[in-house]
Each structure stands twice: as structure tokens, then as C-alpha cells.
Amino acid sequence: MEMDIMEWVQMAIRWIHIITGIAWIGASFYFVWLDMNLTPPVKDGYKDKAGVGGELWAVHGGGFYEVQKYRLAPPEIPPVLHWFKFEAYFTWISGFILLTILYYFSADIYLIDRSIADISRDAAILIGLGAIVGGWILYDQLCKSPLINNQALFGVILFVLLTLAAYGLSKVFSGRGAYIHIGAMIGTIMVGNVLMVIIPGQTAMVAAAKEGKTPDPKPGLWAKQRSLHNNYFTLPVLFIMISNHYPMTFGNQYGWLLLAGISLVGVLVRHYFNMKNQGRAKQGFFLLPLAFVLFFLIAYAAAPKSSDEAPTEKISFTQVEEIIHSRCTSCHAAKPANKDFATPPKGLKLETPAQIAGAATRIRQQAIDTHTMPLGNITKMTDDERALIGWWISQGAHRDN
Numbered sequence: 036m037e038m039d040i041m042e043w044v045q046m047a048i049r050w051i052h053i054i055t056g057i058a059w060i061g062a063s064f065y066f067v068w069l070d071m072n073l074t075p076p077v078k079d080g081y082k083d084k085a086g087v088g089g090e091l092w093a094v095h096g097g098g099f100y101e102v103q104k105y106r107l108a109p110p111e112i113p114p115v116l117h118w119f120k121f122e123a124y125f126t127w128i129s130g131f132i133l134l135t136i137l138y139y140f141s142a143d144i145y146l147i148d149r150s151i152a153d154i155s156r157d158a159a160i161l162i163g164l165g166a167i168v169g170g171w172i173l174y175d176q177l178c179k180s181p182l183i184n185n186q187a188l189f190g191v192i193l194f195v196l197l198t199l200a201a202y203g204l205s206k207v208f209s210g211r212g213a214y215i216h217i218g219a220m221i222g223t224i225m226v227g228n229v230l231m232v233i234i235p236g237q238t239a240m241v242a243a244a245k246e247g248k249t250p251d252p253k254p255g256l257w258a259k260q261r262s263l264h265n266n267y268f269t270l271p272v273l274f275i276m277i278s279n280h281y282p283m284t285f286g287n288q289y290g291w292l293l294l295a296g297i298s299l300v301g302v303l304v305r306h307y308f309n310m311k312n313q314g315r316a317k318q319g320f321f322l323l324p325l326a327f328v329l330f331f332l333i334a335y336a337a338a339p340k341s342s343d344e345a346p347t348e349k350i351s352f353t354q355v356e357e358i359i360h361s362r363c364t365s366c367h368a369a370k371p372a373n374k375d376f377a378t379p380p381k382g383l384k385l386e387t388p389a390q391i392a393g394a395a396t397r398i399r400q401q402a403i404d405t406h407t408m409p410l411g412n413i414t415k416m417t418d419d420e421r422a423l424i425g426w427w428i429s430q431g432a433h434r435d436n
């Protein structure tokens with residue numbers, strides 16, 4: 036029996052990561068929505084509660100909900116008070132384990148691309164961890180600087196810094212490695228906000244309220260700023276997490292720029308919904324169409340340019356087979372020779388003529404339009420070989436010699 040235990044472990048952790056991530060981001064979306072939809076309390080005797088700043092009614096799952104938000108704290112802290120933090124922590128922990136298993140244990144295949152930078156495994160891992168920790172420190176310092184008072188400028192500077200980081204990382208890692216590290220940086224900032232600012236702020240508020248003191252409004256304000264940042268980070272970070280299925284993004288020569296563009300689309304969409312929740316959908320009417328147009332412009336710009344130097348004579352399938360066998364089959368075989376794989380990655384076998392010809396479109400996406408395969412160009416595929424396979428595919432991926 037062949038069993039790739041690491042694949043199962045990986046799948047389980049990925050599963051947990053998605054579950055906790057949904058719980059976290061779902062709760063975060065809900066509370067931002069809640070905050071933006073609160074209306075001043077109606078004073079009709081029954082609702083005349085001191086200290087209530089806003090309220091809202093909702094119907095869901097067969098019942099009515101009445102929510103009231105206190106301006107600072109209720110006169111008495113109720114015995115049962117729900118906190119929201121473990122979703123965030125477990126999302127980060129499971130994400131970090133995944134990052135380690137995939138990108139650090141298998142750095143040679145997933146993180147390093149020797150055709151981009153010939154760095155050692157240790158150097159690559161150090162750069163990766165440095166980016167994640169450094170990203171948090173820099174962001175946190177920016178938040179503590181006067182810049183925080185100018186929301187728009189703060190957003191622009193943060194966006195530029197993250198784009199620079201994406202550019203820098205794309206010069207040392209594989210496209211996919213660079214993307215996942217930007218995702219890990221942003222994810223760490225988001226969890227850092229929860230752990231270091233939002234939760235301590237709430238702890239202080241609760242403690243003050245218990246002692247009957249008026250809580251210092253500052254920590255609450257900081258927490259609010261940070262959760263708003265988290266709110267804008269969510270869509271880009273979710274895109275990065277699914278991007279590894281789409282080599283036309285991270286595999287592009289300008290993958291870092293694509294990442295910036297698509298993140299901007301996410302931020303615009305988020306901004307529209309925030310405005311809508313505040314009843315300002317009319318002023319923000321252009322945001323969704325703008326995001327839509329931008330998305331398609333990016334897709335258009337990212338499209339692979341067809342080369343016009345295609346030869347007129349027919350490529351012989353024997354040549355194609357030779358290239359695939361020497362560059363791909365060490366991994367893509369029923370029994371891979373590469374010791375990192377017990378089974379063919381993604382079930383893709385490239386051994387027989389039928390398997391090779393049958394996978395032509397997938398081969399084009401991964402090895403011609405982008406240089407995602409061979410992973411980390413570990414088998415040293417040349418550009419001429421890629422071009423030849425590309426021509427063979429444009430000639431109909433035939434099996435003639």
C-alpha cells in the first residue's frame with residue numbers, strides 16, 4: 036500500500052486553516068457590517084438605556100435579534116461575555132504550519148527557483164521569516180506614527196510598501212513563494228493586530244468597567260483603526276490564498292505587479308461595501324465598475340504574448356517526448372524518481388505518449404505561458420525547449436513524427 040502520510044497531514048491542516056479562517060473573517064465581516072449599520076437608539080422608554088450608542092434589529096435563522104452597542108461600557112459587565120480571538124490565532128498557527136511544511140521543508144521545490152536566484156535553503160527560509168517579522172514591525176511602527184491620522188495617505192504608503200516587498204521577494208523566490216510570503220506577511224499583520232492591539236485594548240476596557248472606572252477611550256480607538264485595516268486586508272489575502280491554483284498570476288514575469296493590481300481590485304470592492312453599509316452607496320457607485328474594469332485590464336495585460344517565430348515545419352513528437360521525459364517525468368510518473376513525491380503530483384502522469392498529448396493544455400499553462408513547471412526549474416528546462424513544446428501544442432499536440 037502506497038500512502039503519502041505528509042499529503043494527508045497537509046490536507047488536514049489546510050482544512051483546519053480554511054475552517055478557522057472562515058470563522059475569523061466571517062465574524063470580522065459581521066462586526067464591521069454591524070458597526071456600520073447601527074442607528075442611534077430610539078428613545079421610547081423601553082429602549083432608553085443609558086450609554087447605548089447604537090442599535091440594530093436583524094432577522095436570521097428563525098428569530099429576531101436586537102443588538103445594542105454601548106458607547107464605552109455597560110454599567111455592569113455581564114457574567115457571560117463573548118470574545119473573538121481564537122479563530123484568528125488558530126488561522127495563523129495552522130497557516131504557519133502549512134507554510135513550514137510546504138515552503139520550508141520542501142524549499143527546493145516550492146520556495147526557491149534557481150533560474151530566479153540561486154540561494155541556499157537556509158538563506159531562503161531566513162529571508163522568508165525575516166519578511167514576515169519585519170513586515171509586522173514596520174507596519175506597527177507606521178501605525179504608531181502621526182501618519183495614522185491621515186487614513187488615505189496611510190493606505191497609499193502601506194500599499195506602496197507591500198508592492199515593494201512583493202517586487203523584492205519576486206527577485207529571490209519562485210513566483211509562488213513570493214506570493215505566499217506576501218500573504219503570510221499580511222496575515223501576520225492581521226493576527227498581530229488582534230493579539231497585540233485589539234485584545235489588549237478590550238482587556239483594558241473590561242478591567243476598567245469592572246472597577247467602575249470610565250475606560251480610557253484611546254485603546255478602543257486604536258483597536259478600531261486596526262480592525263478597519265484588517266477589513267481592507269481580507270480580500271487581498273484571500274486572493275493570495277487561492278492564487279496558487281492560478282499560475283497565470285504568480286507565474287507571470289510581472290507577478291508582483293499583478294498582485295498589486297488584483298489586491299487593489301479587492302480593496303476597491305471592500306471599500307464599496309463599507310460605503311454601502313454606511314448608506315453611502317450612491318457616492319461609491321463607481322467603485323464596483325472600476326474594480327471590474329481594472330480586473331479585466333489586468334487579465335488582458337497578463338495574457339501571454341504569442342510569438343510569431345513559430346516554424347512552419349512540423350515538430351516531431353519524439354522531440355517533445357524526450358524533453359518531457361527529461362524535464363517532467365522524474366516527478367510526473369506513477370512512481371516518481373524524485374524522492375519528495377510518493378505519488379505523481381496532482382495525479383498528473385507524463386510517461387506515455389497518450390498521457391503527454393492528453394495533458395497538452397495543462398502543460399501549456401504551467402510550462403509555456405508561465406514558467407511554473409518544472410517546479411523551481413529543478414530539472415533545468417531551457418527556453419528553447421519551452422518554445423518547442425509551445426509550437427507543438429499550437430500544431431495541435433499531435434503524435435506524429
Ligand code: HEC
Pocket residue numbers: 144279280359362363364365366367373380381383394397398401402408409410413414416
Ligand atoms: C520537482 C517535481 C516536478 C517536476 C520536475 C515537474 N512538476 Fe509539474 N507539478 C509538480 C507538483 C508538486 C505539482 C503540484 C503543484 C501544486 O501543488 O499546485 C505539479 C503540478 C503540475 C501541473 C498542474 C496539474 C493540475 O491539474 O493542477 C502540471 C500541468 C504540471 N505539473 C506539468 C509539468 C510539466 C509539463 C513539467 C515539465 C516541464 C513538470 N510539471 C515538472 C512537481 C513537478
